[in-house]
Amino acid sequence: MDADAEVEVSRPPAPDGIVMGRDGMAALVDVLIRRGYTVIGPTVRDGAIVLAELSSADELPYGWGVELEAGRYRLRERPDGAAFANAAGPQSWKSFLHPARVREWSADRAEGALVFSADRAEPPRYAFLGVRPCDLRAIAVQDRVLTGGAHHDPRYERRRSGALLIVVECTEPGATCFCVSMGTGPAAGPGYDLVMTEVADEDGHRFWVRSGSREGAEILAELPARPADPETRETAHANVDTAAERMGRTMPEADLRELMAGTLDAPRWDDVAGRCLTCGNCTMVCPTCFCTTTEDVTDLTGDHAERWRLWDSCFDLDFSRLHGGPVRSSARSRYRQWMTHKLGTWYDQFGSSGCVGCGRCIVWCPVGIDITEEAAALHDWTRSGKPASAPESP
Ligand code: SF4
Ligand code: SF4
Incomplete structure (x- = not known):
């Protein structure tokens, strides 16, 4: 699908990003679907926040947090209605980029001969909504393993090359998180198309969104939003800084x-x-x-x-x-x-x-x-x- 032909960019890119509310999040999912993406994001299912295909932003885990401990995962309701104030669930993005089961080929006996068929079905074009900074780094690690060395995986590369990454910075680390000591979060590193930080306070529930690629900037320009105000940016930065101080675990300071x-x-x-x-x-x-x-x-x-x-x-x-x-x-x-x-x-x-x-x-x-x-x-x-x-x- 030619995204440029379908999408009209309504305003120039905002260098400091935009601020949008829940209506902007709804529009984001709609824009992604219109651009031909299969949108994967967090949603509540079977007592956990799992990653699944979203047909609407209403399926995001608004108002749900998690309690994590060693050997323990529980959902809990959040009064602030935040969608992303919860730490990583049981799945990661490798479930989609490097799936658990892939058919490589099949063979059929036909008129005394064996006919082999490679499974080369085109993968969906994924938009991953809600990638955590640690998981952004994990994708980079798998990129190196599966496409950067001697053992190149073309299936992974096809899935990965079409994927749009929308990162959400962490403001509510779990008791088992230790991204700070691994240098992977809670602020986003490079490699995203869009990055957002969620703020839910007395001034309202909103998302500060910035772009990291041309396509990210085009998508951003289509969303109902206002230029990012200094107060929201400062609060967002402060929330991420506070998250860094509230890591539940830490690795020993050693090589x-x-x-x-x-x-x-x-x-x-x-x-x-x-x-x-x-x-x-x-x-x-x-x-x-x-x-x-x-x-x-x-x-x-x-x-x-x-x-x-x-x-x-x-x-x-x-x-x-x-x-x-x-x-x-x-x-x-x-x-x-x-x-x-x-x-x-x-x-x-x-x-x-x-x-x-x-x-x-x-x-x-x-x-x-x-x-x-x-x-x-x-x-x-x-x-x-x-x-x-x-x-x-x-
Ligand atoms: S999850 Fe890993 S460490 Fe824990 S019991 Fe299973 S294999 Fe052992
Ligand atoms: S904490 Fe480290 S080892 Fe454990 S699941 Fe996450 S990346 Fe893997």
Whole structure:
């Protein structure tokens, strides 16, 4: 679709951005749909704020917040009606850019021959509404992993290249968030098309919106809004600054890569292995985990076969199976692999941390294992030379 032909830009770009109310948010979703985007954003479903296709801004989680703790997620109502005053939910944008199940090809037997068909369906053109700064960084991490190196994933690239990113800065961090110590939030870094900061106070419920790309500026110009006033900008900045001071968790102030490399024999790994169920939840919810496996399926007649790519987890025994059995057969070795990769060897492979501090692995771990607590215990051990004791599981 030729967006330029369909959309009339009504005013020049506002360098300081615009301020819009809920009507502006409604118009934003309508404009995106009119431009041919499939709009994905947060909405309340099944007792959580999930990411799903939106047909209207009314589906945003207005008036909903969340209470997060290790192994615990609860919705709570908010009297201020804010839509984005809630921390990351169970899904991340990788569910759309790097989906959990993708059919790679199928094969059919026809007149004695096998005919193979690659699955090359065009993906939707996504507009992601409500990307958090930590998740913006996670998308950049997956960009590097899946398109920046030797193992290029054309499916990811097709989905990613058409995606419009609308970031919402965080004003209400969860008790499990630690983006500040990972340098990924709560203010937005580069890479967005639009960025907004929500303000809900005695002067009303409004969004301060700025553009980061030409398309973002064109969209902005179509919204019912007024130029950004200094008071709203100051309040928005103050809300983000306050959020930075209210992070629920923090990583120890240490060179994490060095810490991981220097603690491979720490007794803490036995300790965490005694609690870890090796369920793999942490890898499923992590916005940067990218590992996949393949699975072949056939129908009962044997005339049709398909190859599927599925998310995999380094907590699965088969993940490290070579001849004779798995290389990492113990929970200790699997948890250690996951954490030392995230915080240590990821730098060697991809030049950055594999953790962006979103806290999802803490919330969705059924026994409440907390990566910041484990890192702190390892840090204490290196300083004291003594084994750190285990926290009580919830
Ligand atoms: S390791 Fe945990 S906190 Fe870090 S990015 Fe993954 S899910 Fe988020
Ligand atoms: S750390 Fe928690 S979520 Fe991850 S595999 Fe172990 S029990 Fe499951």
